[in-house]
Amino acid sequence: MKNKKVKKASKYIFVTGGVLSGVGKGITAASIGAILKAKGFKVSIQKCDPYLNVDAGLLNPVEHGECFVTADGKETDLDLGHYERFLDFETNYFSSVLSGALYRELIEKERSGGFHGKTVQMVPHFTDLVQEKIEKASEGSDIHIVEIGGTVGDYEGLSFIEAIRLFANRVGRENCLYVHVVYVPWINTSKELKTKPAQNALKDLRGFGIIPDVVVCRTEKLAPRSMCEKIAAFSGIPGEAVLNLPDIESVYDVPLNVLKSGVLEILNRFVGTDTEPCMTQWEEFSRLRREKWEKTVKVGLVAKYAGNEDAYICVTEALKAAAAWEKVNLEIVWINAEDLAEDDSKGAKAAWKQVEDADGLVVPGGFGVRGSEGKIRAAEYALENDEPYLGLCLGMQMACVAAARRGGLKKAGSEEFGAGKDENVIYIMSGQEGKESTGGTMRLGNYPAKLTEGSRVAEIYGGLEVIERHRHRYEVNQKFLPEIEKGGLIVTGRSPEGSLVEFVESPSHKFFVATQAHPEFKSRPLNVHPLFREFVRSLK
C-alpha cells in the first residue's frame, strides 16, 4: 500500500445493505472512506446499481433526486455527490456502474462476435465484467470502496453480490472487507428493538457466501450494547464487529459517529496501520454547523421540483456549508417558480412575498418550460431591487432573458421554450438539434472558461482561468448581447475561444453572478466553492 506505483487498489471494502434500503448505506460507505482518508490513504469509491438504465441522465429528478455529473461527463445519481463531498476527490466515469450499461457492453460484444461462439452467461461473463469495472475504478488509489445499491436478496442485485464474493478469490480474502448495513426497528407498542430482520438479512448474505467483517446496525436511537451482541451471537460474527449507528441530525456528523462506533480497530487491522485519523476539520465543521449564530440569512431557492429537496442536493449542501463557515444560520425558503406569476392570486402574492423577504435568491438548473417565466421574473426582480442573485445553468439563461427584456427585447426567451430566431436569447448549440430526449448528448462535464480581468467573478475565483462542470444543451446567443447589456448584465467569462458565454454579472449590483456551469458539483463541506461562499457573504 505504501508503494505509490501500484496501479489498482490493494484493499477493497464492499458495502451492502439489508432489511431496508435508504438507511444511509452510502453515507456510511463515504464516512468509512473519510476516516481512511484522514489516516492518510488515497481512497476511491464507486457505486454499483442494479438498474437497467444505462446512466442516470434520463431519470426524473422528482423521483430520483438530482442528477450528478462527474468531471469527465458521466451523468450519475446523487450518491456520487455525497462521495465527492465526504472524500473531497473527483469521481469519474467508472465510479458509477449500472446494470444497463454492463448488459449493453456484453450484448455489443456478443453481436460483434467477441465471445467466439460461446454462450454468454450471468456467471461468469456478467460477474467478470463487474469485477473488471471495480478494478478499473480502483486505479490510482490505495483503498477502494464499493457500495452495492438496493438490499441483499433483491432479485436484480444478485449478480453484483456474486461478483463481490468472487472478488475475494481475485485479490485474496484478507484484502477484502465486507460491511453490511442493516436496520433494526424500534417497535413502539412493545417498546423493544427487533433484531430478527437483521438476523434474517445476515442469513441471506451468508446464503450468498459472504460473512461480513463489519455489521452496522442502524437504529433510531442509541441502542444498548446487548442488541449488537445478540445479532453477533445469532449470526456467527464476533461481537466487536457489530456496531451501532443511531440517527443523527446532520449527515456530516456521520464520519465522527462511525469513528466513535468502534470501527477504527477493525479498519486498523484491515489496513495494517494504527495511525490516528486526523479529523480536526470534520470536528470544526460539525461544531460550526451546530452553533446557533446571531445572524440568519434567508435564501430563496426558486425551484421547479419543489416537492423533492434531493433534486437540488448539491446546491443546498453548498449553501449549508457556506453558511457554517461564514458563521450564519441558514434558512432555505423554497419558492415555487410556477407561483411567481403576474396576477393577484393568493399563490402569486405569497410567492412574491417570499422573494421580497429573502436576503438573496438562487435560481438553480432545470429543464422544460414549466416555471421558466417565474424564474425570469425572479431574475428581473433581483436585478431591479439589488437583491443578491446566484444563477446556476438555467438560472443564468433566465437571467440573460430577463436582462434582454429589460434591454428592450420584450419577447426575449429561450429556444428550449419555443422562442423564434428574433427573440431566442438562449438558443440551441449547433449539433444539439433534435436530441432533447436522448441520453448522454448534452455538453457534459468539465470545460474551461476565461474570465475578464477586473470582473467580480475573477475576484471571487482569484484567477482568470477556471474549470467547471456542465450539463446543458442551450447557450447564450451572443447576437443579443447589446440587449442583455442594456438590461444590466455583462459577460465576464467565456469558453477559451470565445464562442460560448460561461459567466455573466451585473457590475453595479450587490451580488448578481450567474454561470452556465454547475459550480455546486465542486463544492465540498470542508472546501466550499468560492461562488457560494461569496454569495452567502453578500447576504450578511
Ligand code: GLN
Ligand atoms: N435546460 C437548459 C439547457 O439544457 C439548462 C440546463 C440546466 O440547467 N442544467 O441548456
